[in-house]
Amino acid sequence: MKAKKWFTSILICSVLSMPFTYASASSNVTGKYSLKFNKANYTEKTLTVDGKNITYRAYEKIVYVKNPVDTQYEIMNVYVPEEYYKGKSIGKYNATTAPIFFPNTVGGYMPGEPGSPGQDKRNSGPNAALVALSKGYVVAEPGARGRTTQDETSQYTGKAPAAIVDLKAAVRYLRYNDKIMPGNAEKIISNGTSAGGALSALLGATGNNKDYEPYLKAIGAANERDDIFAVSAYCPITNLDHADMAYEWMFNGINDYEGRTTKGTLTKEQTEISDELKAMFPNYVNSLRLRNSDGSKLTLDDDGNGTFKDYIKSFLIESAQKALDSGTDLSILTWITIKDGKVTDIDFDKYIAYAGRMKTPSAFDSLDLTTPETELFGTSTSNAQHFTQFGIKNSTVGGSLADSHIVKMMNPMYYVGAKGTTNSKYWRIRHGTMDKDTSLAIPTILSANLKNNGLDVDFALPWNQPHSGDYDLNELFTWTDKVVAASSKAHSAIKIKR
Numbered sequence: 428m429k430a431k432k433w434f435t436s437i438l439i440c441s442v443l444s445m446p447f448t449y450a451s452a453s454s455n456v457t458g459k460y461s462l463k464f465n466k467a468n469y470t471e472k473t474l475t476v477d478g479k480n481i482t483y484r485a486y487e488k489i490v491y492v493k494n495p496v497d498t499q500y501e502i503m504n505v506y507v508p509e510e511y512y513k514g515k516s517i518g519k520y521n522a523t524t525a526p527i528f529f530p531n532t533v534g535g536y537m538p539g540e541p542g543s544p545g546q547d548k549r550n551s552g553p554n555a556a557l558v559a560l561s562k563g564y565v566v567a568e569p570g571a572r573g574r575t576t577q578d579e580t581s582q583y584t585g586k587a588p589a590a591i592v593d594l595k596a597a598v599r600y601l602r603y604n605d606k607i608m609p610g611n612a613e614k615i616i617s618n619g620t621s622a623g624g625a626l627s628a629l630l631g632a633t634g635n636n637k638d639y640e641p642y643l644k645a646i647g648a649a650n651e652r653d654d655i656f657a658v659s660a661y662c663p664i665t666n667l668d669h670a671d672m673a674y675e676w677m678f679n680g681i682n683d684y685e686g687r688t689t690k691g692t693l694t695k696e697q698t699e700i701s702d703e704l705k706a707m708f709p710n711y712v713n714s715l716r717l718r719n720s721d722g723s724k725l726t727l728d729d730d731g732n733g734t735f736k737d738y739i740k741s742f743l744i745e746s747a748q749k750a751l752d753s754g755t756d757l758s759i760l761t762w763i764t765i766k767d768g769k770v771t772d773i774d775f776d777k778y779i780a781y782a783g784r785m786k787t788p789s790a791f792d793s794l795d796l797t798t799p800e801t802e803l804f805g806t807s808t809s810n811a812q813h814f815t816q817f818g819i820k821n822s823t824v825g826g827s828l829a830d831s832h833i834v835k836m837m838n839p840m841y842y843v844g845a846k847g848t849t850n851s852k853y854w855r856i857r858h859g860t861m862d863k864d865t866s867l868a869i870p871t872i873l874s875a876n877l878k879n880n881g882l883d884v885d886f887a888l889p890w891n892q893p894h895s896g897d898y899d900l901n902e903l904f905t906w907t908d909k910v911v912a913a914s915s916k917a918h919s920a921i922k923i924k925r
């Protein structure tokens with residue numbers, strides 16, 4: 428949980444070192460931009476965290492590709508602790524070894540402008556970027572195009588796979604400039620929430636895969652590797668092509684729903700769709716051949732019960748135990764069995780009824796093409812498309828189907844352990860127990876798949892946490908410090924810094 432003791436007041440002393448020369452925000456730029464980092468182009472800023480001044484150099488709105496489509500989004504902000512220009516260290520890190528914290532601001536698969544250190548808009552206290560700076564990380568905040576991005580001719584320019592292509596291009600920029608920029612581009616740690624969490628996971632899963640190469644070439648991304656060191660993903664809205672069935676596997680039978688702006692009861696047609704989608708899920712789970720840490724199989728029977736469900740339950744029990752140990756009163760939740768201070772069982776179906784349904788079926792590939800995900804898979808001229816066979820077969824609006832190769836490129840599951848791909852070694856995935864934006868099965872499947880492929884995964888379902896991110900920054904950075912320390916084989920610690 429977020430430490431409430433963080434007290435932050437913002438004190439911005441902006442010392443203009445050089446006038447900015449970045450291009451003003453406009454779309455569809457055709458001019459060429461340099462990929463070389465300009466180390467003289469910064470302002471000096473100071474913020475306070477917990478009463479302590481954090482002074483840093485802010486390099487903002489750096490266009491990270493040679494041929495941007497949109498300079499409002501294909502830009503990056505880079506922040507470097509001032510100490511690193513005086514040869515000093517912060518904790519265990521210095522200008523050469525500092526990991527690079529790489530948070531995106533994408534939500535709802537919308538475009539995201541690069542973020543900056545400051546107050547967290549969702550949680551009280553400093554945001555992740557500011558905490559990272561205070562702990563000696565270099566912070567690189569990429570922007571990325573999204574589903575609503577358009578050029579001046581109203582053509583869409585940010586439909587899939589634009590956002591992941593942009594994040595990869597930003598990673599390549601950091602690698603291209605690794606020798607002249609503070610921080611170690613072999614220690615990039617991505618962070619994001621929801622759609623941003625999905626992109627963070629996708630970035631970690633798809634390192635150097637050739638599928639993205641033509642798109643990267645087209646925007647003039649640096650000719651560098653784009654694998655990253657570690658992934659932090661909060662409530663990733665991912666595995667979209669299987670998310671509808673996962674949602675109905677979990678919420679089938681719960682007919683009342685409450686979204687952020689909608690509320691109601693499923694119609695008869697919707698409950699039938701729910702039944703159909705639920706019935707498809709066991710086949711999918713079983714096709715993945717997932718295994719528990721003891722090697723036993725994680726499967727579901729035709730009714731949707733089995734070891735995979737027990738596996739999810741084990742994470743819920745672990746989460747309830749943690750809540751109990753930290754003093755949370757769970758006694759009113761009659762679906763939790765506690766004996767002698769130990770959570771021994773959770774009635775999964777009652778837990779789901781307690782959490783409640785948020786979305787109507789089909790939750791992601793909506794049959795009327797109104798969801799963010801159908802818009803993600805639009806084209807330059809079509810705002811939304813279906814992206815599953817079920818969606819196209821049952822479309823109520825005569826929709827078209829997205830290119831299956833592009834659907835693949837937005838799903839990390841296809842790239843975990845894939846040939847010609849460098850997966851991040853370290854993963855931290857969080858999905859709150861009160862988060863109903865996607866099924867718990869989705870982050871659980873991703874985590875199991877990563878673990879089964881020999882990767883280091885810290886997966887948990889924080890108790891009572893709704894759909895949100897960055898709520899446990901102390902724990903997050905304890906984890907990042909730990910995995911950085913654990914990776915003894917640094918690719919290139921020997922760099923010349925000036």
Ligand code: DHB
Pocket residue numbers: 533534535536620621622623664799800864865
């Ligand atoms: C987000 C939330 C959703 O429910 C969804 O379907 C897609 C994205 C988000 O918060 O980013």
